[in-house]
Amino acid sequence: MWPEFASGRHGTLMPKFTTLAISDPAQLRFGVAPKPLNTRHGMSIGGGIVYPELNFTLPPMFVNETTLPEVKRQYREIIDGALHRAVELEAPGVVIEFETLPPMTENPSWGIDIAKILLDAMEKAHSQHGLKSVLRMTPNDTREMERPPVMRSGMLWERMLETFEGSAAAGAELLSIESVGGKEIHDEALMMGDLSAVLFSQCVMGVRDMRFLWTAIDKIARQYGVHCAGDTACGFGNTAMVLAEQKMIPRVFAAVVRAVSAVRTLVGYECGCVGPGKDCGYENVILKAITGFPMAMEGKTSACAHLSPLGNIAAATCDTWSNESVQNIKLLGGMAPTVYMEQLIYDCRLMNQSLADGRDAALLYQKWMVNSDAGLDPQAYILTPRSAIAIAQSIVSSPDDYTAGKNAALAAIALLAEGHKNGLVKISELELPWLDTMRETVEELPAAEGEFIDQMMGTVDTEKFVPKDYAL
Amino acid sequence: MLMNTFQELTDAVEKGNRKEAARLTQVLLDAGTAPLEIVESALVPAMSNVGEKFKNNQVFVPEMLIAARAMKEAMAIIQPLLTAAGIVPKYTAVIGTVQGDLHDIGKNLVAMMLKGANFNVIDVGINVPPEKFIAAARENNAQLVGLSALLTTTMPAMKTIVDAMRAAGLNNVKIMIGGAPITQQFANEIGADGYSPDAASAVDLAHKLVAA
Numbered sequence: 001m002w003p004e005f006a007s008g009r010h011g012t013l014m015p016k017f018t019t020l021a022i023s024d025p026a027q028l029r030f031g032v033a034p035k036p037l038n039t040r041h042g043m044s045i046g047g048g049i050v051y052p053e054l055n056f057t058l059p060p061m062f063v064n065e066t067t068l069p070e071v072k073r074q075y076r077e078i079i080d081g082a083l084h085r086a087v088e089l090e091a092p093g094v095v096i097e098f099e100t101l102p103p104m105t106e107n108p109s110w111g112i113d114i115a116k117i118l119l120d121a122m123e124k125a126h127s128q129h130g131l132k133s134v135l136r137m138t139p140n141d142t143r144e145m146e147r148p149p150v151m152r153s154g155m156l157w158e159r160m161l162e163t164f165e166g167s168a169a170a171g172a173e174l175l176s177i178e179s180v181g182g183k184e185i186h187d188e189a190l191m192m193g194d195l196s197a198v199l200f201s202q203c204v205m206g207v208r209d210m211r212f213l214w215t216a217i218d219k220i221a222r223q224y225g226v227h228c229a230g231d232t233a234c235g236f237g238n239t240a241m242v243l244a245e246q247k248m249i250p251r252v253f254a255a256v257v258r259a260v261s262a263v264r265t266l267v268g269y270e271c272g273c274v275g276p277g278k279d280c281g282y283e284n285v286i287l288k289a290i291t292g293f294p295m296a297m298e299g300k301t302s303a304c305a306h307l308s309p310l311g312n313i314a315a316a317t318c319d320t321w322s323n324e325s326v327q328n329i330k331l332l333g334g335m336a337p338t339v340y341m342e343q344l345i346y347d348c349r350l351m352n353q354s355l356a357d358g359r360d361a362a363l364l365y366q367k368w369m370v371n372s373d374a375g376l377d378p379q380a381y382i383l384t385p386r387s388a389i390a391i392a393q394s395i396v397s398s399p400d401d402y403t404a405g406k407n408a409a410l411a412a413i414a415l416l417a418e419g420h421k422n423g424l425v426k427i428s429e430l431e432l433p434w435l436d437t438m439r440e441t442v443e444e445l446p447a448a449e450g451e452f453i454d455q456m457m458g459t460v461d462t463e464k465f466v467p468k469d470y471a472l
Numbered sequence: 473m474l475m476n477t478f479q480e481l482t483d484a485v486e487k488g489n490r491k492e493a494a495r496l497t498q499v500l501l502d503a504g505t506a507p508l509e510i511v512e513s514a515l516v517p518a519m520s521n522v523g524e525k526f527k528n529n530q531v532f533v534p535e536m537l538i539a540a541r542a543m544k545e546a547m548a549i550i551q552p553l554l555t556a557a558g559i560v561p562k563y564t565a566v567i568g569t570v571q572g573d574l575h576d577i578g579k580n581l582v583a584m585m586l587k588g589a590n591f592n593v594i595d596v597g598i599n600v601p602p603e604k605f606i607a608a609a610r611e612n613n614a615q616l617v618g619l620s621a622l623l624t625t626t627m628p629a630m631k632t633i634v635d636a637m638r639a640a641g642l643n644n645v646k647i648m649i650g651g652a653p654i655t656q657q658f659a660n661e662i663g664a665d666g667y668s669p670d671a672a673s674a675v676d677l678a679h680k681l682v683a684a
């Protein structure tokens with residue numbers, strides 16, 4: 001039996017964030033976090049060095065019983081090549097992320113065996129060459145394989161936990177997931193440009209699932225002496241970003257969705273996560289200001305996985321720097337994961353050199369990262385240290401998650417309107433009216449969560465999710 | 473006067489004005505207009521205009537979906553009349569996301585655009601095994617099957633489906649494929665009849681394939 005949790009951040013047993021860990025924009029920067037994370041090999045993430053974080057995936061192929069030996073061979077090839085390059089380039093340490101493919105979470109032993117292959121190679125590189133490394137294990141949130149997803153029980157849920165447990169036991173020190181609670185209604189909310197439904201999905205449904213899920217993962221982490229790293233609103237914020245990139249939805253809408261998503265992802269940190277937050281969560285900038293934990297980020301060097309308007313600004317506050325994912329295919333320079341290991345290492349060298357030259361040098365480099373992106377896209381503009389802190393403040397001063405979501409949205413809208421007025425951010429004519437529409441939508445929402453829930457349960461498609469799994 | 477009403481209905485659908493779309497549809501029907509004419513002369517042009525605007529970056533998807541909802545409202549009045557008269561859309565397309573894959577945003581957009589072009593669209597959903605595509609194509613006498621895949625690890629499932637459909641004797645059913653990792657070259661390799669990179673051009677491709 002799992003405990004039932006109240007929906008508000010306050011009044012539960014969870015630690016809650018009511019003040020900011022970083023309230024000065026000049027302190028919100030890369031490589032340094034108020035609460036660094038120390039690993040078994042002695043890496044200190046957020047302790048003054050930015051580490052590369054490599055992620056990789058298979059080339060086009062099936063993953064099944066028959067192909068499993070070839071799948072394992074692929075991962076062995078990937079990790080050997082990448083670590084070899086890291087040793088040659090004298091990386092100060094590397095984070096390896098193993099984000100499984102769904103069959104590897106549905107069949108926990110497959111995912112765990114591959115994790116062991118990676119850990120094995122990492123241990124060898126450490127003992128033979130002194131290369132420090134740590135494994136982030138990211139099973140899939142396979143609960144969504146069923147529709148409507150059963151969120152709190154069943155085979156899929158159990159196997160997912162088994163994958164976490166087996167890999168933690170094998171030595172994966174960082175546990176992450178791209179969880180999907182609330183997503184059942186979010187895609188449609190995005191496509192319809194419906195901000196009320198976005199808030200319901202993330203700040204009513206999403207936060208409830210996050211509490212449930214991360215309480216369970218935290219139990220596993222404690223049992224094996226490993227860390228809950230963090231979640232991401234990938235399925236929410238990045239879906240919006242990709243849709244905006246394809247000109248399907250307005251960029252200002254995607255920017256506001258991102259701000260709201262911080263409320264959902266924050267719950268992980270209330271339930272035991274200590275960072276580094278997962279790479280594709282661009283809301284991590286806001287979360288670093290709130291929690292003080294180190295964060296993984298991705299930008300220009302993850303264009304192999306998806307395009308974004310955040311290539312440089314994403315690095316401005318990172319503690320590990322990731323490529324999100326690349327297929328194991330041959331490029332002219334070598335196999336793609338090896339090539340990306342090299343790129344990440346050079347990106348990090350530059351950041352680390354500026355850190356070594358002192359605070360002013362790092363701040364100057366950071367200013368270039370921020371200013372080269374911020375004016376060109378509203379999604380970048382809301383992630384400047386100043387904007388992120390304003391949004392973070394709106395969240396921690398709210399009494400509950402629902403209010404925090406509304407306030408994060410209003411803060412982002414206000415920042416964009418002001419930025420546009422002052423010529424600091426480009427917003428297209430076609431998008432400008434959306435700022436007013438969004439503000440009016442939020443301002444008209446009920447003050448009390450209960451009333452909001454009643455209202456939304458009458459308008460969203462309740463066939464798409466299991467209300468009792470959200471205590472609704 | 474009726475010409476004006478056609479235009480007004482087209483405008484109402486384009487603007488996503490559901491009530492007005494239903495009202496004007498009724499006005500046209502009351503004046504004795506053939507149901508099919510309303511579809512072809514007012515509703516389809518409306519969706520095609522919206523599609524065109526979307527292609528030219530003049531509107532976003534939410535506006536397009538709101539227009540599609542208005543068209544649906546009008547179709548709710550017209551459909552029973554068409555069915556009673558034995559009139560069915562000229563073409564039927566089965567569309568789905570292949571086995572192992574849950575990504576459906578792109579597939580839904582393609583389905584929506586095909587509906588707007590007056591295809592009878594059977595959406596078989598996500599994580600769909602080959603048998604289900606075959607059964608749906610058979611049962612609905614589909615001229616076209618659309619496959620969507622977003623994962624490199626589910627792309628091979630497209631070949632399985634193409635082979636299974638051919639083996640099942642569905643040689644006249646055209647197969648079009650799409651999704652972020654898909655290319656024309658891949659379509660050629662697996663013997664699919666066509667590939668399209670986005671929802672708007674998917675409609676052009678669909679027309680081309682069924683006409684061939």
Ligand code: B12
Pocket residue numbers: 057058099100101102139140141178180187234235236238239242243246304305306307324325572573574575576577578579581582617618619620621622623624625648649650651652653667668669670671672674
């Ligand atoms: C949104 C998204 C999700 C959402 C999906 C929500 C949904 N309801 O669909 C969620 C969060 C659930 C998700 C889950 C996963 N995802 Co995902 N996801 C994406 C993302 C960011 C965008 C896809 C999208 O919706 N695009 C917008 C739509 C409109 O575009 P589109 O799908 O390309 O469709 C257009 C065209 O392709 C075309 N089209 C599409 N279908 C068809 C069909 C026909 C017939 C035709 C003609 C045309 C056509 O027309 C469409 C409209 O213009 C992509 C990134 C990317 N580069 O694509 C990753 C991505 C596809 N996902 C990825 C991964 C790894 C996963 C997960 C395994 C992650 C995980 N940690 O669990 C799971 C897999 C679950 C599963 N079994 O499928 C990887 C795939 C890597 C690989 N090895 O292939 C990508 C590339 C991200 C990345 N860079 O790592 N994902």
